[in-house]
């Protein structure tokens with residue numbers, strides 16, 4: 001039996017006009033650094049409660065895009081709205097709703113983990129307690145450690161906690177798992193997935209397709225400042241036209257008919273071979 005399986009194609013392809021309840025809308029965003037066009041007229045929407053992945057190689061424009069959405073970098077052209085607020089005109093109000101993990105986080109080496117969380121909390125009128133944040137990132141036993149005594153994965157988790165201090169509804173994570181071993185990466189994935197369960201919207205950048213596929217509800221692929229594709233992970237794989245052929249032997253008494261297999265959404269073609277199925 002041979003199955004050529006195919007994911008459903010682009011059923012949820014994004015349109016520039018947007019759909020659903022968008023927490024972020026980006027239209028015709030452009031940013032140059034001298035002669036370099038870092039972001040070249042991109043448009044997309046981020047839906048409330050989803051994990052949105054910006055995927056792309058080094059220099060694609062991911063960080064620049066994120067920093068403009070966060071209100072810490074100013075675009076040359078385009079319109080960005082966060083929760084309905086124009087990020088240029090209402091920057092402070094928009095920033096009160098967001099949490100940011102930068103690509104590289106500088107930590108105060110003299111402060112313990114708990115003191116760091118307390119300090120960042122003191123910048124906001126309403127902040128989550130350090131103990132609750134420590135529990136969120138499973139770092140309670142390191143509460144008294146200093147940043148230089150943390151492993152790379154623990155530092156990344158602390159950086160994530162700092163992005164959550166003001167209990168934001170929208171969280172930006174710039175390459176949250178870069179440099180981590182597979183186990184630390186998985187732990188961070190779980191933490192990020194829990195944020196979505198709690199109703200937060202997460203925007204993250206990554207170089208890794210597997211990470212985008214495992215975490216993101218929708219992905220925009222950025223290359224040289226342009227969005228070259230945007231869709232659900234399944235839709236993107238389908239658009240690539242990638243098919244996998246699966247061959248197998250079905251035990252007697254556990255027979256699946258070829259017609260049943262053909263009826264499955266992900267199956268493009270099913271054939272019987274050599275009398276078996």
Ligand SMILES: Nc1ncnc2c1ncn2[C@@H]1O[C@H](COP(=O)(O)OP(=O)(O)OP(=O)(O)O)[C@@H](O)[C@H]1O
Nearest residue numbers: 033036037038056057058059060061062063064065
């Ligand atoms: N402050 C800056 N001054 C000049 N050029 C910059 C600056 N920041 C970024 N660039 C350029 O803009 C382009 C996009 O950079 P950006 O940091 O947004 O990419 P990225 O997708 O985040 O890359 P990476 O995966 O390496 O983090 C690159 O060509 C980069 O060299």
Ligand SMILES: [Mg+2]
Nearest residue numbers: 062063064103
């Ligand atoms: Mg970057």
